[in-house]
Amino acid sequence: AQSVTQPDIHITVSEGASLELRCNYSYGATxxxxxxxxxxxxxxxxxxxYFSGDxxxxxxxxxxxxxxxxxxxxxxxxxxxxxxxxAEYFCAVGDNxxxxxxxxxxxxxxxx
Amino acid sequence: xxxxxxxPRNRITKTGKRIMLECSQTKGHDRMYWYRQDPGLGLRLxxxxxxxxxxNKGEISDGYSVSRQAQAKFSxxxxxAIPNQTALYFCATSDYRTPRSYNxxxxxxxxxxTVL
Numbered sequence: 001a002q003s004v005t006q007p008d009i010h011i012t013v014s015e016g017a018s019l020e021l022r023c024n025y026s027y028g029a030t031x032x033x034x035x036x037x038x039x040x041x042x043x044x045x046x047x048x049x050y051f052s053g054d055x056x057x058x059x060x061x062x063x064x065x066x067x068x069x070x071x072x073x074x075x076x077x078x079x080x081x082x083x084x085x086x087a088e089y090f091c092a093v094g095d096n097x098x099x100x101x102x103x104x105x106x107x108x109x110x111x112x
Numbered sequence: 113x114x115x116x117x118x119x120p121r122n123r124i125t126k127t128g129k130r131i132m133l134e135c136s137q138t139k140g141h142d143r144m145y146w147y148r149q150d151p152g153l154g155l156r157l158x159x160x161x162x163x164x165x166x167x168n169k170g171e172i173s174d175g176y177s178v179s180r181q182a183q184a185k186f187s188x189x190x191x192x193a194i195p196n197q198t199a200l201y202f203c204a205t206s207d208y209r210t211p212r213s214y215n216x217x218x219x220x221x222x223x224x225x226t227v228l
Contacts, residue, residue, distance in 0.1 A: 004154075006154075009152065034216055036219075042221065042222075043202065043219040043220055043221045043222050044155075044202070044219040045219075046216045046218075049216055090154060090155065094217075097162075098143060098206050098208050098217075099157065099160065099170075100145075100155075100157070100204075100217055101157075102147075102154040102155040102156075103154055104152055104153055104154040105152075105154050
């Protein structure tokens, strides 16, 4: 069955530091992978997506993610975090019927 | 104007009441979804609809029903609300007209429902 694991429930980083949020998925076929961000009191906004091709994908707000098939991972990275990046981040895998399976989310706190 | 709208944005109701959450979209997408979000559990799929005549249960459909009144409208009903249905509910849409292009899902702003 399809599933997504985000091992880190909460992460705190200092402003200006680098960030990596982990995502592991379980899916039997070629995965379609997504990262969404949810700011407090807001809906979900797409950061980036991977369908095929280059395994390093660039997204909005300076985020990138790397697909590693051998590790079943799709980790999200940002070289320098800004205070406005504080939010909850969700990884998702889509199946061939466009059903999405979400991870439980990682809450990012940014220290001044 | 927002492409995916949800009404109401907030609702407080009592146990046993029937309640309907509504979702409308102007994106012209054929697929619509209802999710609920609970702290620490992420988003879980309640129902999804691939077109007006195609409605499917998600992983947590018990206690819920849906109606796809038109391509642009997808409503979620709680026939007899109970406290553990207190959650944040999201509607989403996607366009699957071109397989392999695989567009993302677009989310509404959410409805916060409290069942007392």
